Amino acid sequence: MKAITQHAFGGPEVLVVSEVDRPTPLPTEILVRVHAAGVNPVDWKTREGKGMAGVLGEPPFILGWDVSGVVEEVGFGVTTVKPGDEVYGMPWFPRAASAYAEYVTAPSRHFALKPANISHVEAAALPLAVLTAWQALVDTAHVEAGQRVLVHAAAGGVGHFAVQIAKAKGAYVIGTASAGKHEFLRSIGVDEVVDYKTTRFEDVVSDVDVVIDLVGGDNAVRSIKTLRPGGIVVAIPSGLQEGVAEAAEAAGVRSTPFLVEPDHAALTQIAALVTAGELRVAVEAVLPLADAGKAHELGEAGHSTGKIVLSVVD
Amino acid sequence: MKAITQHAFGGPEVLVVSEVDRPTPLPTEILVRVHAAGVNPVDWKTREGKGMAGVLGEPPFILGWDVSGVVEEVGFGVTTVKPGDEVYGMPWFPRAASAYAEYVTAPSRHFALKPANISHVEAAALPLAVLTAWQALVDTAHVEAGQRVLVHAAAGGVGHFAVQIAKAKGAYVIGTASAGKHEFLRSIGVDEVVDYKTTRFEDVVSDVDVVIDLVGGDNAVRSIKTLRPGGIVVAIPSGLQEGVAEAAEAAGVRSTPFLVEPDHAALTQIAALVTAGELRVAVEAVLPLADAGKAHELGEAGHSTGKIVLSVVD
Numbered sequence: 302m303k304a305i306t307q308h309a310f311g312g313p314e315v316l317v318v319s320e321v322d323r324p325t326p327l328p329t330e331i332l333v334r335v336h337a338a339g340v341n342p343v344d345w346k347t348r349e350g351k352g353m354a355g356v357l358g359e360p361p362f363i364l365g366w367d368v369s370g371v372v373e374e375v376g377f378g379v380t381t382v383k384p385g386d387e388v389y390g391m392p393w394f395p396r397a398a399s400a401y402a403e404y405v406t407a408p409s410r411h412f413a414l415k416p417a418n419i420s421h422v423e424a425a426a427l428p429l430a431v432l433t434a435w436q437a438l439v440d441t442a443h444v445e446a447g448q449r450v451l452v453h454a455a456a457g458g459v460g461h462f463a464v465q466i467a468k469a470k471g472a473y474v475i476g477t478a479s480a481g482k483h484e485f486l487r488s489i490g491v492d493e494v495v496d497y498k499t500t501r502f503e504d505v506v507s508d509v510d511v512v513i514d515l516v517g518g519d520n521a522v523r524s525i526k527t528l529r530p531g532g533i534v535v536a537i538p539s540g541l542q543e544g545v546a547e548a549a550e551a552a553g554v555r556s557t558p559f560l561v562e563p564d565h566a567a568l569t570q571i572a573a574l575v576t577a578g579e580l581r582v583a584v585e586a587v588l589p590l591a592d593a594g595k596a597h598e599l600g601e602a603g604h605s606t607g608k609i610v611l612s613v614v615d
Numbered sequence: 616m617k618a619i620t621q622h623a624f625g626g627p628e629v630l631v632v633s634e635v636d637r638p639t640p641l642p643t644e645i646l647v648r649v650h651a652a653g654v655n656p657v658d659w660k661t662r663e664g665k666g667m668a669g670v671l672g673e674p675p676f677i678l679g680w681d682v683s684g685v686v687e688e689v690g691f692g693v694t695t696v697k698p699g700d701e702v703y704g705m706p707w708f709p710r711a712a713s714a715y716a717e718y719v720t721a722p723s724r725h726f727a728l729k730p731a732n733i734s735h736v737e738a739a740a741l742p743l744a745v746l747t748a749w750q751a752l753v754d755t756a757h758v759e760a761g762q763r764v765l766v767h768a769a770a771g772g773v774g775h776f777a778v779q780i781a782k783a784k785g786a787y788v789i790g791t792a793s794a795g796k797h798e799f800l801r802s803i804g805v806d807e808v809v810d811y812k813t814t815r816f817e818d819v820v821s822d823v824d825v826v827i828d829l830v831g832g833d834n835a836v837r838s839i840k841t842l843r844p845g846g847i848v849v850a851i852p853s854g855l856q857e858g859v860a861e862a863a864e865a866a867g868v869r870s871t872p873f874l875v876e877p878d879h880a881a882l883t884q885i886a887a888l889v890t891a892g893e894l895r896v897a898v899e900a901v902l903p904l905a906d907a908g909k910a911h912e913l914g915e916a917g918h919s920t921g922k923i924v925l926s927v928v929d
Contacts, residue, residue, distance in 0.1 A: 356641050
């Protein structure tokens, strides 16, 4: 099968089209014909030798964790899906990467049935970013109706899902982004927008229960000032910067770094939100699989609204 | 750390106490101090070179998939548990085995919080067997209140959990076992018992919606006669014998082999059933970790009621 492989850490040019063996599903695993593969910041960080490179080890390897496709074959003992079913998922994160390819295998519960009302391209934009938002808000912060949630980089990949999940849970959502994205933020339900370029958010936002910080730098420490006593700042994906834990403790709030895991149950609940029209996917750009390097360049240029997706089947 | 390793396929004597490196949790993983490790039939089959040996590859390896213990350390990004929490789970099944040891690592969602009202020994008897029963009945057969469920080997490891889950879901449960175990079956809620030694079950059981077959041989084909049109026979763990699929199709019923997967959401729901007193664990024997070989001999001798567990921490 065709796959994008890299044989050294480096810039987008290390990503090359290769012919590799098609994987075979072990017991409990499914073989999925990839129709589209999502691109995430962790992909290009890992490509460079950062991100999850420490987990994957030295190249050569295939990158990518976001998949939407069709079940081609099921391994022994799989009963929840059958060949022909459309699925989406996040195979093996972070232990192994495999999505930039024509076929992937993983345990059936690394996937769930794809929402029927969206395309493979849209579904491939979901798993890593939407599970990050879900697990941060629901499993980590235990967000509740009526709470105030501050989402940084609210128009980005994880951010726009965090906004919509928080709204679906009944929260009041404050989102930061540059002015050009405020209309988009309002269209996905943000109650209050802050232009981080013209306003120090901590001067105008307060009494927050949950901060989702996708920015890093000094953003987490500054966010502590917006929290109520007992509130929590969840820092994704680069972890908490130096001094955050101490600053949080001194302020009587909680803080934690957070990293996403495969989660069949959450993917199933998220699919229901998508089907009900409560969660929309913003795809910014679609490129063919062979242009994975260009997709990384586009992503690294930054300041995007929504996700970049590789189309594997036309 | 101490672990039971094997360096060749063979009888119980290949299991030896070894000193191996303590594993380190990767991002999203937890390091668990194992207090007790459950023993399952798949363990001794794999030890012999059958079972999941094809997945694990050649020895040396550590056996075992059932763990109850205490979180010792969390890897980067884990937010759902913290050091000191009691957890139970089925790390890495079937991709890698690791439970016969003082410490294991796996993604946090291969575990869930242990029910507080049972011991580590009881909790270690749960994961593989209870998830098998749960995923077969709930995720595969979609059992509903009022349905008739036939559980073969109903007093065994998987069987006694299948009985109780089916009852918790409101089903009418028929269980097969030898006469000496009928009192036990009634104590866990079986509505109708059949002595398979004196009675051909298909002569006295009919109109069944779901058959859970843990016996193999010609049991699955014979079970087809007990099903209503559209009913299902789920064959665990040795898969369907030759001719079952054809016999099922001819009879207008469904049949499938089934194999269990790690499942945080199910473990959490099962823990709630245990805490509510709706699911009891039958432990037949507890041996020290060093006696893993003896535990296998005991299990292979067969006809047990309940599970065999290795105690790792006194």
